[in-house]
Amino acid sequence: MNTGVQTGVEIESDLTDMEAQDWLDAVDEIAEELGYFEPLGPDHSAAFIDAGPKLIVCFETIQHIRRGNRAEEPFGWRFARKHGWSSLTILADGDTFFRHRAVYGYFDRLVDDGFFEDFDQVLFVGAHSGAYGAAAYSVAAPGAHVLAIRPWATLDPAVTGWDKRHKELRRTSFTDRYGFAPDMIDAAEKAWVIHDPDQVQDAMHAALFTRPNVTSLRTPRLGWKIDREMDAMGIFEPVIDQAMEGTLNVHSFAKLYRARQRRLPYLRATLTKLEEQNQPLRAAKWCRAILRENNRPHFGRKIEEMIGKGVITPEFMMELQEPAE
Secondary structure (H helix, E strand, C coil): CCCCCCCCCCCCCCCCCCCHHHHHHHHHHHHHHHEEEEEECCCEEEEEECCCCEEEEEEEEHHHHHHHCCCCCCCCHHHHHHHCCEEEEEEECCCCCCCCHHHHHHHHHHHHCCCHHHCCEEEEEEECHHHHHHHHHHHHCCCCEEEEECCCCCCCHHHHCCCCCCHHHCCCCCCCCCCCHHHHHHHCCEEEEEECCCCHHHHHHHHCCCCCCEEEEECCCCCCCHHHHHHHHCCHHHHHHHHHHCCCCHHHHHHHHHHHHHCHHHHHHHHHHHHHCCCHHHHHHHHHHHHHHCCCHHHHHHHHHHHHHCCCCHHHHHHHHCCCC
């Protein structure tokens, strides 16, 4: 195991525009050159990049990687390049929630070999079903940090029968080993759960992770593509950096999250929320504030629409344009 401090490792890859099997073969080849690649049963595999003394463990579906980032490569590889972190990626073909005995056995072997003990710090990361995986398997590395983005706690219908998503997995066991994700993070030093409280079912899952070592980070009106939106804002990497160092908190996240004010999907979602709440005056103020900062024709048209419907007056908008004394 390479535990020397490095500034970055070279990973020469172009994984774009490949057929599915060619893509997986390319990941296999790159990982074998810099660490190892290991199939785990029919639908999972592990790709390890041996670099530096910090380890990022990512749980991702192949489909999410290939449609979710331009490089079409495992998320942890960018940190291997940038910081020289070692990277362990657990890949799933589809939303399996990483529930397979071959995955259990793999983590059992890592524990038996003292694999995680060779690193100064370990961070488990995942989004959506990957967040479940990151939380569930973090128990294999006591003292690790966990960043779970929009996590599921379990798909056991006895616990989360109110969630009707992923019905095809309801027969999958979530009651045996590495099962209930909120219990599995008890051994983590620190954990963060990022979720949109406006997404009711996501918020209910997030509430199940309430633990003394867990910090809840809320991203209202960001929807269900939180990881992609954070990446588009340019704040995903700083969040990961802080999670690895253990410095991420509500205040530091809120400071980074101000970047949402430049994202059109967030701006539109906030306007929609105000309209649904029947708050036309606040909606008009929101549109005017956006137009002061950026040329966003959509919000100008919304003002004209509200005036046309008579829910606000031209005089009200004139008052908003006057500078405060």
